[in-house]
Amino acid sequence: MPELMQFFLSGITVGAVYALVALGFTIIYNASDVVNFAQGEFVMLGGMITVFAFEAGLPLPLAALIAILGTAVIGVALNRLAIEPARGAPVVSLIIITIGASIFIRGVTQIVFDKQIHRFPAFSGDAPIAVGGATILPQSLWVIAGALAVFIGLWLFFTRTLVGRAVLATANNRIAAQLVGINTKFIMTLSFAMSAAIGALAGVLVTPITLTSYDIGISLALKGFAAAMLGGMGNPKGALVGGLLLGILEAMTAGYISSQYKDAAAFVVILAVLFAMPQGLFGRKQTDRV
Amino acid sequence: DIKIGATVSETGPASFLGDPEAKTLKMLVDALNAAGGINGEKIEFVIYDDGGDPNKARTFATRLVEDDEVVAIIGGTTTGTTMAIMPVAEDAEIPFISLAGAIEIIDPVRPYTFKTPHTDRMACAKIFEDMKKRGFTKIGMISGSDGFGASMRKQCLAIIGDYGIEVLADETYGPTDADMTPQLTNIKGKDGVQAVLNPGFGQGPAIVTRNYAQLAIGLPLYQSHGVASDSFIELAGAQAAEGVRLPGTALLVAGLLPESDPQYAVVKAYKEAYEKATGKPVSTFGGYAHDAFAILVDAIKRSGGSESSAIRDAIEATSGLVGTTGTVTMSATDHLGLDLSAFRMLEIQKGGWKIVE
Amino acid sequence: MSLLQIEGLGIDFGGLRAVNDVSFSLKAGEIVSVIGPNGAGKTTLFNMISGVYLPGRGKVMLDGEDVTRLSPHLLARRGLSRTFQNLQIFHAMTVLENAVVGHHLHERGNILADLLSLPASRRSSRESEESARRLLDRVGLGRAAEQEAGSLSYGALKRLEIARALALKPRVLLLDEPAAGCNAVETEEIDHLIAQMAAEGISILLVEHDMKMVMRISNHIVVLDHGEKIAEGEPAAIARNPRVIEAYLGAQATEANHADG
Amino acid sequence: MRLSSKTITLLGLAVVIAIAPVFFPSSFYYRVGSLIFVNGLAVTGLVILIGYAGQISLGHAGFAGIGAYACALAPVHFGLHPALAAVLGAVLSGIIAWLVGRPILRLKGYYLAVASLGFGVLVSMVLANEAAITGGPDGMAVEDPGLRGALKAIGIDLSNTEFWYAFSGLILVIGAWLALNLYHSPTGRALRALHGSEVAARAVGIDVAGYKLKAFVISAVYASVSGSLLALQNKFITPDVAGFMHSIEMVTMTVLGGAGSVIGAILGAAILTILPQILTVFQEYEQLLLGLVMMLVMIFMRDGLLPSIARRLRRGGE
Amino acid sequence: MLTVEGLRSRYGRIEVLHGLDIEVASGQIVTVVGANGAGKTTLLRCLSGIQPVSAGSIVFRGEALTAVPAFRRVQRGLSQSPEGRQIFTNLTVEENLRLGAYLFADDKVDRDMQDAFAMFPILREKRNLAAGGLSGGQQQMLAIARALMARPSCLLLDEPSMGLAPILVAQIFEVVKSLKSLDVTVLLVEQNAFGALSIADRGYVMETGRITMSGPAAELIADERIRAAYLGV
Numbered sequence A: 001m002p003e004l005m006q007f008f009l010s011g012i013t014v015g016a017v018y019a020l021v022a023l024g025f026t027i028i029y030n031a032s033d034v035v036n037f038a039q040g041e042f043v044m045l046g047g048m049i050t051v052f053a054f055e056a057g058l059p060l061p062l063a064a065l066i067a068i069l070g071t072a073v074i075g076v077a078l079n080r081l082a083i084e085p086a087r088g089a090p091v092v093s094l095i096i097i098t099i100g101a102s103i104f105i106r107g108v109t110q111i112v113f114d115k116q117i118h119r120f121p122a123f124s125g126d127a128p129i130a131v132g133g134a135t136i137l138p139q140s141l142w143v144i145a146g147a148l149a150v151f152i153g154l155w156l157f158f159t160r161t162l163v164g165r166a167v168l169a170t171a172n173n174r175i176a177a178q179l180v181g182i183n184t185k186f187i188m189t190l191s192f193a194m195s196a197a198i199g200a201l202a203g204v205l206v207t208p209i210t211l212t213s214y215d216i217g218i219s220l221a222l223k224g225f226a227a228a229m230l231g232g233m234g235n236p237k238g239a240l241v242g243g244l245l246l247g248i249l250e251a252m253t254a255g256y257i258s259s260q261y262k263d264a265a266a267f268v269v270i271l272a273v274l275f276a277m278p279q280g281l282f283g284r285k286q287t288d289r290v
Numbered sequence B: 001d002i003k004i005g006a007t008v009s010e011t012g013p014a015s016f017l018g019d020p021e022a023k024t025l026k027m028l029v030d031a032l033n034a035a036g037g038i039n040g041e042k043i044e045f046v047i048y049d050d051g052g053d054p055n056k057a058r059t060f061a062t063r064l065v066e067d068d069e070v071v072a073i074i075g076g077t078t079t080g081t082t083m084a085i086m087p088v089a090e091d092a093e094i095p096f097i098s099l100a101g102a103i104e105i106i107d108p109v110r111p112y113t114f115k116t117p118h119t120d121r122m123a124c125a126k127i128f129e130d131m132k133k134r135g136f137t138k139i140g141m142i143s144g145s146d147g148f149g150a151s152m153r154k155q156c157l158a159i160i161g162d163y164g165i166e167v168l169a170d171e172t173y174g175p176t177d178a179d180m181t182p183q184l185t186n187i188k189g190k191d192g193v194q195a196v197l198n199p200g201f202g203q204g205p206a207i208v209t210r211n212y213a214q215l216a217i218g219l220p221l222y223q224s225h226g227v228a229s230d231s232f233i234e235l236a237g238a239q240a241a242e243g244v245r246l247p248g249t250a251l252l253v254a255g256l257l258p259e260s261d262p263q264y265a266v267v268k269a270y271k272e273a274y275e276k277a278t279g280k281p282v283s284t285f286g287g288y289a290h291d292a293f294a295i296l297v298d299a300i301k302r303s304g305g306s307e308s309s310a311i312r313d314a315i316e317a318t319s320g321l322v323g324t325t326g327t328v329t330m331s332a333t334d335h336l337g338l339d340l341s342a343f344r345m346l347e348i349q350k351g352g353w354k355i356v357e
Numbered sequence C: 001m002s003l004l005q006i007e008g009l010g011i012d013f014g015g016l017r018a019v020n021d022v023s024f025s026l027k028a029g030e031i032v033s034v035i036g037p038n039g040a041g042k043t044t045l046f047n048m049i050s051g052v053y054l055p056g057r058g059k060v061m062l063d064g065e066d067v068t069r070l071s072p073h074l075l076a077r078r079g080l081s082r083t084f085q086n087l088q089i090f091h092a093m094t095v096l097e098n099a100v101v102g103h104h105l106h107e108r109g110n111i112l113a114d115l116l117s118l119p120a121s122r123r124s125s126r127e128s129e130e131s132a133r134r135l136l137d138r139v140g141l142g143r144a145a146e147q148e149a150g151s152l153s154y155g156a157l158k159r160l161e162i163a164r165a166l167a168l169k170p171r172v173l174l175l176d177e178p179a180a181g182c183n184a185v186e187t188e189e190i191d192h193l194i195a196q197m198a199a200e201g202i203s204i205l206l207v208e209h210d211m212k213m214v215m216r217i218s219n220h221i222v223v224l225d226h227g228e229k230i231a232e233g234e235p236a237a238i239a240r241n242p243r244v245i246e247a248y249l250g251a252q253a254t255e256a257n258h259a260d261g
Numbered sequence D: 001m002r003l004s005s006k007t008i009t010l011l012g013l014a015v016v017i018a019i020a021p022v023f024f025p026s027s028f029y030y031r032v033g034s035l036i037f038v039n040g041l042a043v044t045g046l047v048i049l050i051g052y053a054g055q056i057s058l059g060h061a062g063f064a065g066i067g068a069y070a071c072a073l074a075p076v077h078f079g080l081h082p083a084l085a086a087v088l089g090a091v092l093s094g095i096i097a098w099l100v101g102r103p104i105l106r107l108k109g110y111y112l113a114v115a116s117l118g119f120g121v122l123v124s125m126v127l128a129n130e131a132a133i134t135g136g137p138d139g140m141a142v143e144d145p146g147l148r149g150a151l152k153a154i155g156i157d158l159s160n161t162e163f164w165y166a167f168s169g170l171i172l173v174i175g176a177w178l179a180l181n182l183y184h185s186p187t188g189r190a191l192r193a194l195h196g197s198e199v200a201a202r203a204v205g206i207d208v209a210g211y212k213l214k215a216f217v218i219s220a221v222y223a224s225v226s227g228s229l230l231a232l233q234n235k236f237i238t239p240d241v242a243g244f245m246h247s248i249e250m251v252t253m254t255v256l257g258g259a260g261s262v263i264g265a266i267l268g269a270a271i272l273t274i275l276p277q278i279l280t281v282f283q284e285y286e287q288l289l290l291g292l293v294m295m296l297v298m299i300f301m302r303d304g305l306l307p308s309i310a311r312r313l314r315r316g317g318e
Numbered sequence E: 001m002l003t004v005e006g007l008r009s010r011y012g013r014i015e016v017l018h019g020l021d022i023e024v025a026s027g028q029i030v031t032v033v034g035a036n037g038a039g040k041t042t043l044l045r046c047l048s049g050i051q052p053v054s055a056g057s058i059v060f061r062g063e064a065l066t067a068v069p070a071f072r073r074v075q076r077g078l079s080q081s082p083e084g085r086q087i088f089t090n091l092t093v094e095e096n097l098r099l100g101a102y103l104f105a106d107d108k109v110d111r112d113m114q115d116a117f118a119m120f121p122i123l124r125e126k127r128n129l130a131a132g133g134l135s136g137g138q139q140q141m142l143a144i145a146r147a148l149m150a151r152p153s154c155l156l157l158d159e160p161s162m163g164l165a166p167i168l169v170a171q172i173f174e175v176v177k178s179l180k181s182l183d184v185t186v187l188l189v190e191q192n193a194f195g196a197l198s199i200a201d202r203g204y205v206m207e208t209g210r211i212t213m214s215g216p217a218a219e220l221i222a223d224e225r226i227r228a229a230y231l232g233v
């Protein structure tokens, strides 16, 4: 039994990481139908900027704040310089732009910073906390709490605020959004800023666990994307559940079946879920009448 | 001028290895040219970044051979890229010194292919010798599933029987995994495991080491030469890394070497130069590139010209060349020229390295 | 015998009985109109008949055969064709290509022939194209043939849909508000077109809110309200039916109709 | 006789492939050329899937992997000739695509993307993990098919790079010919129609699921042949060929050049193959510039290079 | 109130409006009629700002609008019920209406919503359902109601009666007429030319991107050419 507990704790730790990345995808997707493949780069920037600010002597909280704000600015710049000018382009073209952006950001990072692996200290030390015969690191609790907080924030934003609804409206029908007085450009800017900030926050929280380097973005984005699709793209609940589920699945497979094929198992389950629920677990079904 | 080419993985999944290699090569070329070159001739150096992609590596190798017309190639950060470059070099009859670990690169021996790092098999042997000495006969293994980890795992499993050691648990993890506690829990739960071995490079081993401490497994942990750099201690945390053993090269313990050590001068000079030039700590991988360059320069000097086949013959005749990884003596049947003595068993103690032999 | 026979058809969305227990039939060359207030279930009925929705209850019989659960492309193969209330145009293709696609079922050849561009494949493409041009002329879009379909105005797109549906050479044609967005004169043109098609033997099931048109060309009218059939009969009788007037036509509308007529 | 635009396009492509070597300063350029053709072949398949039928796949490298490893494994394990192994790989890819495609093509948009991605991951994972058969992450050697030797026997003596340039070029022209044939054929129109509106496509009698599957299978065969060509000319193959990054690269080439146009996509393949070679002079700025070029092309040529340029020319002409 | 002079607009390289002059006085209902493809929709799109103008001027309440982005025009009091309805299909009916009043956060929004429900009771029934599931006519009602939620001083209606049952067509025209008493100016594009001209103060006739006739609605309705070309009598 303790090993089950350990697998579970491992699963939710990793799952919370995926969930944070997946939550970052949600806003830009909800505003524009674009899956931003540079989302992983935001996570990387959050970690890397914190590392270097911290090593330059800033206190960790300040370094983290700078990283989050800095990444948000980069997100806004990405929108203003690359996405907005391509307005009206097909969604695949926009996706390629975000892929280009992710390569670009990686390229800049390796020059501005370096190609080494980095880490900064965990927020509350490294002393494991015992839970039911298993252990979890305090930093994992930070990550889980972060994922929950971001989830609640986003959920309230999309269901309780008019601006949140305006974001959904912008993606659903941009012309109609303008016709009701929504400043769609601002909405896009806001979405990129929020997505980037959430990504950076994820980076800040997970770096003490996963470590960071200029090229961790791709694999995080990949897993986050898979998690978001498992849960249903665009729904914060889906991102959270999808992320946690994916993490737990991987941990259980690694623990009970085969660590070699744990990623495979995760994808097999995703495929199985999608066959039964083509919109993911919580994705809303499109109702388009003919 | 003498034109030398290189293709290494400066970016991509193996950039952890390729980056210090590239930096080392560039640094050494500059230094050599500043000192007047070889036999009065300057080195013209062309280096490409193959991103760890074998297909790209092959293209760059073709480019080096056909377009840049280099006399020799250094490179192939990973075994995969090396195997892709090799046919090009062999076809063109241009000496090629690989920086990757697998034994297949030099076994069977091919006329134009050489390499500087120890083989994975040698690292395994070094570790198993140490285990045997400490009386461990049953171990657990957790390997990275990338090329480095998979290849070393394979080599280790191939020779482990020779040491009377048995693998009770054989786990793996992906190169970008964030948590290895499930695999380690399984190893922990296996009765009779006396020690654990973790072949891998990059962030994986650091996370394994941290998880190892988190689970309070308490058994001796062996890492591979893939993490032989100071940054490993930093990433894993001195506390978690306490007591970890791994086979390393003299480079890593430059400060601990007695002046009488044959490698003392070479290692110290490289370490200082590299750390001054880049501001980063040296790693074993930069050392591989250093040695490859040294072997090549030595061979060019001795061959007295820039004829590829002459250089090849000269490389094969390398003898007693002191590098960072060991003293290299090649032959027609040995295109590596290192033996086990080049490895030193190191243990991490109080955040630093200690030679335990 | 009737060509198309609807028996007790019904479907629910969540708690809503969108269509319930609707039955009627359509004979060859006949024009039957389905009218009713907004949300009465007319389009939903069409969607069930054409296989876009799976009916919850009831049967659709085509030529005496039960075709209830067939998917749309199989129904098309049996000669059932339709247009859409919410335009379904292949925007990235030219107007001509839109019409050519309608010939899909009459095109011979297979994927291999297409890949290799064998004569059979080319010939059938050419034939489809010629026929498509004739159809476009017929709906008044001949001159727009080479334009990208996305650049047409709303009314033109409506007519393009009709051309495409006709390209199937259907036996039964379902038209969902073909005259929406057309002015009185344009409506009359469509009116003629429909009458012509019926004369050629195509059975037509029509949903339309333009009462002048409906009254003028229908052989028979089915009235839905809240998913139920509330009346059925000859146009003149329907126009006088108090339930229909109350639910659908409104007192003024009938007056206006009389005033115009 | 008036030539159709298809014939002109194909002739143009063939002429460019045949004439280009005149300008090659060294035989390295043959290598780059053959890579362009190999990539071009894969993206031509994706034009059919993405450009015509509008279905996104982020897992096509999986098929390239099957094609590549068929050439590596079949000769070793079944003693099959490598060229026949390529055919076997293509057939196998087609069958697997047919099996996999049936369930996953029911998904739409990003959901299809993630499902196909999952398929690609599974393939590359098997290739990397089953080291006993495939050589694991470090890859395995591929036998020479001996086609060059056969040519030599009939008096055509080509160097290795020259041969693969010519051979891949030939295969690409054939691939492009097939794809261009498809565009204006009933099948091509059906694919483009279901891209526009699935409901309407069904209503005119198009078996949407069936046609999607056909496009998927065809594109898988293209990817497989491309993988085989790569394996045969590299004489060595690693699981990277089936990796996620390779899938992304294929899609990027397709969209960059213009997903709806065969020649456009080949152009995209050419650019993304040549660009890294050019950017090497910028050393560490290479990645940064690659990303920048991708963004700029897509910002200013939103439908992809060729369609955008064509539109501009047309506009300028009037 | 709204003055359009020399308005030209193009899709790509094809010009579809060739210099239009239109004048809408405050509180008036002005109708534009014309055949399919005449450019009526394009005109309204230019006015609401979602279609670029290549030449000419739009002056609204004394201010030039040409350079004002679409969402700002809503703030100035222009609101459109567009062709093709353009509702937010993934949002609920209520959310659609709420977004119609995006600029406002006062209590009056609720009252406006109740008014909308009173006008189209079916929308109240469906308030919590995704708007994409509505029938065509219901969506049309929603589009009109949403446009009204913006409290416009000038309402642009693109074929509001399209797809509505006869009983509702009559009601829509009543509603438009009643807007007059609320001092809302209306520019009405309609295929039901007879109905539209009956309630309008002025009318314009558009043919292939040009205004070919204009005048008081009553005169147009009596004009033989118009009766033949647009009224079908």
Ligand SMILES: Nc1ncnc2c1ncn2[C@@H]1O[C@H](COP(=O)(O)OP(=O)(O)OP(=O)(O)O)[C@@H](O)[C@H]1O
Pocket (backbone or CB within 6 Å): A287, A289, C013, C016, C018, C036, C037, C038, C039, C040, C041, C042, C043, C044, C045, C085, E133, E134, E135, E136, E137, E138, E163, E165
């Ligand atoms: N997919 C669906 N999801 C939810 N509700 C639906 C769906 N399809 C239809 N409905 C509901 O069923 C009822 C009937 O709709 P339908 O479109 O058939 O009406 P209609 O008679 O065609 O109306 P109109 O004249 O306005 O086009 C409506 O209340 C509609 O909201």
Ligand SMILES: Nc1ncnc2c1ncn2[C@@H]1O[C@H](COP(=O)(O)OP(=O)(O)OP(=O)(O)O)[C@@H](O)[C@H]1O
Pocket (backbone or CB within 6 Å): C150, C151, C152, C153, C154, C155, C156, C181, E011, E012, E014, E016, E034, E035, E036, E037, E038, E039, E040, E041, E042, E043, E083
């Ligand atoms: N997106 C577009 N691209 C190119 N041309 C277009 C586009 N939209 C409309 N047009 C063209 O502009 C002209 C005017 O179209 P518009 O939609 O304004 O007409 P309309 O008067 O509203 O017609 P309808 O009564 O059919 O709605 C038409 O010739 C049409 O083909």
Ligand SMILES: [Mg+2]
Pocket (backbone or CB within 6 Å): C042, C043, C044, C085, E135, E136, E137
């Ligand atoms: Mg309807």
Ligand SMILES: [Mg+2]
Pocket (backbone or CB within 6 Å): C153, C154, E040, E041, E042, E083
């Ligand atoms: Mg219009």
